[in-house]
Amino acid sequence: MLTYADAGALPVPADLAVIATPPETVPGLIGAFAERGTRAAVVITEGFNQSDGNGGGEDGRALRQAMLDAARPHTLRIVGPDCLGVMVPGAGLNASFAHIQPKRGNLAFIAQSGAIVTSVLDWAAARGIGFSHFVSLGDTSDVDFGDMLDYLTGQMEIRGILLYIETIRDARKFMSAARAAARIKPVIVIKSGRHPAATAGEAASHTGALASRDAVYDAAFRRAGMLRVHDIGGLFGAVETMAQGQAPSGDRIAVLTNGGGVGMMAVDALIDYGGRLADLSGETVAALDAVLPPTWSRRNPVDIFGDAPPERYGKALEILLKDKGTNAVLVLNCPTATASGEDAARAVIDTVAGKKRCVLTSWLGETAAAGARRMFAEHRIPTYFTPERAIRAFVDMVNYERSQEALTETPPSVPEDFAPDAAAARAVIENALDDGREWLGELEAKAVLDAYGIPVVPMLLAADPGAAWTALSSRIWALDTVGLRRRG
Amino acid sequence: MLTYADAGALPVPADLAVIATPPETVPGLIGAFAERGTRAAVVITEGFNQSDGNGGGEDGRALRQAMLDAARPHTLRIVGPDCLGVMVPGAGLNASFAHIQPKRGNLAFIAQSGAIVTSVLDWAAARGIGFSHFVSLGDTSDVDFGDMLDYLTGQMEIRGILLYIETIRDARKFMSAARAAARIKPVIVIKSGRHPAATAGEAASHTGALASRDAVYDAAFRRAGMLRVHDIGGLFGAVETMAQGQAPSGDRIAVLTNGGGVGMMAVDALIDYGGRLADLSGETVAALDAVLPPTWSRRNPVDIFGDAPPERYGKALEILLKDKGTNAVLVLNCPTATASGEDAARAVIDTVAGKKRCVLTSWLGETAAAGARRMFAEHRIPTYFTPERAIRAFVDMVNYERSQEALTETPPSVPEDFAPDAAAARAVIENALDDGREWLGELEAKAVLDAYGIPVVPMLLAADPGAAWTALSSRIWALDTVGLRRRG
Numbered sequence: 001m002l003t004y005a006d007a008g009a010l011p012v013p014a015d016l017a018v019i020a021t022p023p024e025t026v027p028g029l030i031g032a033f034a035e036r037g038t039r040a041a042v043v044i045t046e047g048f049n050q051s052d053g054n055g056g057g058e059d060g061r062a063l064r065q066a067m068l069d070a071a072r073p074h075t076l077r078i079v080g081p082d083c084l085g086v087m088v089p090g091a092g093l094n095a096s097f098a099h100i101q102p103k104r105g106n107l108a109f110i111a112q113s114g115a116i117v118t119s120v121l122d123w124a125a126a127r128g129i130g131f132s133h134f135v136s137l138g139d140t141s142d143v144d145f146g147d148m149l150d151y152l153t154g155q156m157e158i159r160g161i162l163l164y165i166e167t168i169r170d171a172r173k174f175m176s177a178a179r180a181a182a183r184i185k186p187v188i189v190i191k192s193g194r195h196p197a198a199t200a201g202e203a204a205s206h207t208g209a210l211a212s213r214d215a216v217y218d219a220a221f222r223r224a225g226m227l228r229v230h231d232i233g234g235l236f237g238a239v240e241t242m243a244q245g246q247a248p249s250g251d252r253i254a255v256l257t258n259g260g261g262v263g264m265m266a267v268d269a270l271i272d273y274g275g276r277l278a279d280l281s282g283e284t285v286a287a288l289d290a291v292l293p294p295t296w297s298r299r300n301p302v303d304i305f306g307d308a309p310p311e312r313y314g315k316a317l318e319i320l321l322k323d324k325g326t327n328a329v330l331v332l333n334c335p336t337a338t339a340s341g342e343d344a345a346r347a348v349i350d351t352v353a354g355k356k357r358c359v360l361t362s363w364l365g366e367t368a369a370a371g372a373r374r375m376f377a378e379h380r381i382p383t384y385f386t387p388e389r390a391i392r393a394f395v396d397m398v399n400y401e402r403s404q405e406a407l408t409e410t411p412p413s414v415p416e417d418f419a420p421d422a423a424a425a426r427a428v429i430e431n432a433l434d435d436g437r438e439w440l441g442e443l444e445a446k447a448v449l450d451a452y453g454i455p456v457v458p459m460l461l462a463a464d465p466g467a468a469w470t471a472l473s474s475r476i477w478a479l480d481t482v483g484l485r486r487r488g
Numbered sequence: 489m490l491t492y493a494d495a496g497a498l499p500v501p502a503d504l505a506v507i508a509t510p511p512e513t514v515p516g517l518i519g520a521f522a523e524r525g526t527r528a529a530v531v532i533t534e535g536f537n538q539s540d541g542n543g544g545g546e547d548g549r550a551l552r553q554a555m556l557d558a559a560r561p562h563t564l565r566i567v568g569p570d571c572l573g574v575m576v577p578g579a580g581l582n583a584s585f586a587h588i589q590p591k592r593g594n595l596a597f598i599a600q601s602g603a604i605v606t607s608v609l610d611w612a613a614a615r616g617i618g619f620s621h622f623v624s625l626g627d628t629s630d631v632d633f634g635d636m637l638d639y640l641t642g643q644m645e646i647r648g649i650l651l652y653i654e655t656i657r658d659a660r661k662f663m664s665a666a667r668a669a670a671r672i673k674p675v676i677v678i679k680s681g682r683h684p685a686a687t688a689g690e691a692a693s694h695t696g697a698l699a700s701r702d703a704v705y706d707a708a709f710r711r712a713g714m715l716r717v718h719d720i721g722g723l724f725g726a727v728e729t730m731a732q733g734q735a736p737s738g739d740r741i742a743v744l745t746n747g748g749g750v751g752m753m754a755v756d757a758l759i760d761y762g763g764r765l766a767d768l769s770g771e772t773v774a775a776l777d778a779v780l781p782p783t784w785s786r787r788n789p790v791d792i793f794g795d796a797p798p799e800r801y802g803k804a805l806e807i808l809l810k811d812k813g814t815n816a817v818l819v820l821n822c823p824t825a826t827a828s829g830e831d832a833a834r835a836v837i838d839t840v841a842g843k844k845r846c847v848l849t850s851w852l853g854e855t856a857a858a859g860a861r862r863m864f865a866e867h868r869i870p871t872y873f874t875p876e877r878a879i880r881a882f883v884d885m886v887n888y889e890r891s892q893e894a895l896t897e898t899p900p901s902v903p904e905d906f907a908p909d910a911a912a913a914r915a916v917i918e919n920a921l922d923d924g925r926e927w928l929g930e931l932e933a934k935a936v937l938d939a940y941g942i943p944v945v946p947m948l949l950a951a952d953p954g955a956a957w958t959a960l961s962s963r964i965w966a967l968d969t970v971g972l973r974r975r976g
Binding site: 047097098099100111112113114115116118119121122123125126127164166190192193194195197198230231232233236257258259260261262264265267268269270271272277295306334335336337338364365366367368369385386387388389469472473 | 587599603683720724753756758852857
């Protein structure tokens with residue numbers, strides 16, 4: 001390895017500077033690299049955080065600003081500080097201190113937290129899942145989620161993008177980038193700090209900003225056409241689905257199982273999550289009759305019994321994949337002494353090969369299932385630890401496809417004869433402000449909605465029961481007249 | 489192995505007959521064993537089910553009755569038919585066709601479905617979890633959940649009982665046995681077929697009985713003091729907790745993590761499930777100040793940073809275990825290049841050793857976590873695949889303890905001056921029956937509640953808006969009078 005005393009001594013400008021020196025040295029180094037012609041840096045160093053102890057917070061913030069000031073005139077862009085780094089396996093780049101190297105693949109994972117990055121990396125490596133980019137953004141002092149989305153959207157080999165978000169600072173930039181990205185490829189987001197108890201300390205300590213209300217994030221993600229998952233299991237499931245899965249052609253799923261009980265539990269989960277069980281066509285039932293024992297369930301879930309040999313799995317799956325009313329098939333396997341789970345997995349792999357169909361799998365148990373899980377990973381068939389995780393992934397995919405359709409619908413234009421009564425709304429709000437209030441009462445809020453033509457349930461304020469009766473009786477007479485008119 | 493031509497030729501009565509011969513031979517064999525003095529049989533054979541195809545259903549039911557008739561005069565009890573069998577590792581008994589042998593332990597697992605039995609068995613074996621009894625009940629033609637609970641309740645070495653239920657036939661017997669069992673040891677139940685879509689075919693085909701409405705089961709489980717879990721992941725989690733865990737002393741948990749993001753996600757899950765984050769005492773914060781880097785979160789969750797060496801894990805956990813306001817600690821670890829997850833696990837194990845405290849763990853990732861998971865299993869510290877699963881297990885334990893307390897409270901006795909108007913209630917019901925109805929209307933149902941002194945919202949039926957006004961105005965006058973009286 002060649003070493004040089006400083007940036008100025010480099011024979012050519014470095015494409016990327018990776019800085020892991022103490023905070024006070026960082027602004028000078030950034031300046032020197034920028035002068036020499038470098039246009040990108042990863043700052044791994046931590047200690048720029050406002051919540052640092054020992055009165056160092058002020059210094060940290062000043063240092064961060066000095067770093068940004070040194071970069072700006074040369075448009076040097078910075079990832080970090082306080083990050084794990086950047087990995088781009090396809091370019092042979094690992095500018096991080098992750099414990100292992102990701103495999104090359106076509107998923108991009110962008111996260112604020114380094115710990116989430118290493119956890120997903122470790123899990124994905126064991127599953128044989130590769131990545132195009134693995135980026136820990138840390139403090140997002142310069143490069144943020146909006147920048148990364150803009151950059152990744154244009155990379156055609158990237159199949160999907162996963163984001164782990166704690167806080168968004170530049171909401172407008174993020175939304176614009178997110179909507180563009182989500183139109184072109186699936187974007188899955190996990191946003192932690194959903195409850196104030198989680199964020200009060202953590203988000204502040206990690207990112208220097210208080211996490212905002214979760215409902216705002218939720219609405220923004222939905223509006224941008226992203227799919228949100230809520231926990232680590234959901235994140236693993238989403239990675240599995242995006243890396244290995246085919247999108248389902250609709251919302252109806254068939255369940256093929258060698259155990260009636262687990263089939264039932266998969267259906268329980270399906271209904272819990274709002275999914276739909278496929279009704280098998282008469283043709284499909286007849287075809288299954290020809291290959292299954294006479295006592296089979298004759299409906300979905302298709303129970304092929306604990307003694308099911310691999311051929312039975314293969315033939316039944318083949319038939320289900322042809323069923324017109326079935327958009328996806330979940331194949332389940334419980335360990336038995338009479339048939340091998342790996343042979344069953346092989347039959348599923350052979351049957352699915354070459355078909356662009358949505359097939360999900362869950363092989364239960366641990367020792368008995370390990371081999372089959374490896375085989376599915378090799379053949380890019382998504383497999384999940386439990387049936388309910390597979391069902392969750394399926395319903396997530398369906399919801400994602402639906403939200404994409406909804407987003408591309410043209411909204412009805414505003415009717416020409418409609419004009420909101422903006423003056424009335426303004427009067428209500430000004431009145432509240434005059435009272436020194438920042439909140440509207442229920443009647444006031446309804447008056448504002450009414451001014452914009454949004455239907456509201458009529459509401460009257462009465463000081464006592466007598467007044468309520470008087471007010472009510474005139475309303476009821478009005479209603480009665482309408483009723484009589486309708487009856488007559 | 490000694491073989492004999494038939495039961496009559498046995499030199500001594502068999503303690504247990506295991507029968508796996510065709511259905512039509514079973515009644516005769518049961519009769520012969522019973523005559524010879526055998527008092528227990530496991531019938532693995534299937535084909536006694538009413539929903540068998542080929543017109544064999546009638547025959548199946550007749551055969552089942554013949555089998556029961558042959559057993560009854562001799563009080564020979566039968567497990568099955570259509571079951572995987574019975575395993576009692578402590579007695580060296582494996583009368584099943586499971587693919588592996590359970591380790592000896594002190595949990596009993598009783599399931600209707602053989603596939604669930606093998607799945608849990610395989611998973612538990614990999615985790616080093618042992619069992620006292622592993623019983624697949626199959627058709628429950630004779631021995632059912634009530635019998636098993638009665639039997640297991642008296643076995644003092646059994647630490648907890650897990651039930652996988654599809655259908656309960658003898659509800660009264662089940663409830664009586666369940667209440668007795670749940671007073672003495674934790675009983676966890678998973679009941680599949682929560683939704684009609686899951687049960688319409690499956691439960692009928694597997695057990696010969698339609699699963700009843702889920703709400704009834706739910707209320708019954710709660711009343712009996714059982715804890716219900718809903719999916720396979722929850723079942724694995726419950727086994728882990730019962731096998732390895734210490735019950736928490738209350739509902740407040742501290743989270744110790746080397747990654748801020750996963751700590752936040754654990755708290756999100758905690759709030760989702762209705763748990764409570766412990767407030768650390770000033771003493772605890774001061775003690776942690778002395779052993780953690782100055783920039784630590786200074787609150788719960790306790791973020792000890794990605795570079796945390798094992799000593800930092802050990803010291804921080806030691807301090808949290810002494811905190812008076814903390815009833816349990818969840819320790820999290822994300823893989824890093826700078827510290828070993830296994831060393832961290834070792835530090836946790838050493839710190840917990842000999843202390844009867846509720847400590848749960850989740851080591852994220854796969855390859856990096858495998859060694860730590862094995863170590864926790866060996867030292868009976870519960871460990872979960874994801875932080876949210878650990879949190880779910882903790883909240884389940886808290887809810888279980890709470891429901892136990894609630895059940896042992898004496899309910900207030902019926903006031904002496906209260907007598908229900910049974911005649912009024914009976915009149916309403918008889919009127920409905922006279923109309924040929926099996927359901928009561930809303931007004932009728934409220935009249936019945938009213939007759940038993942249960943407060944209901946007043947409700948009046950009016951045929952049209954005019955009548956509604958008349959009815960309403962008299963009510964409002966009445967209300968007004970009350971209001972005036974109160975004001976006056």
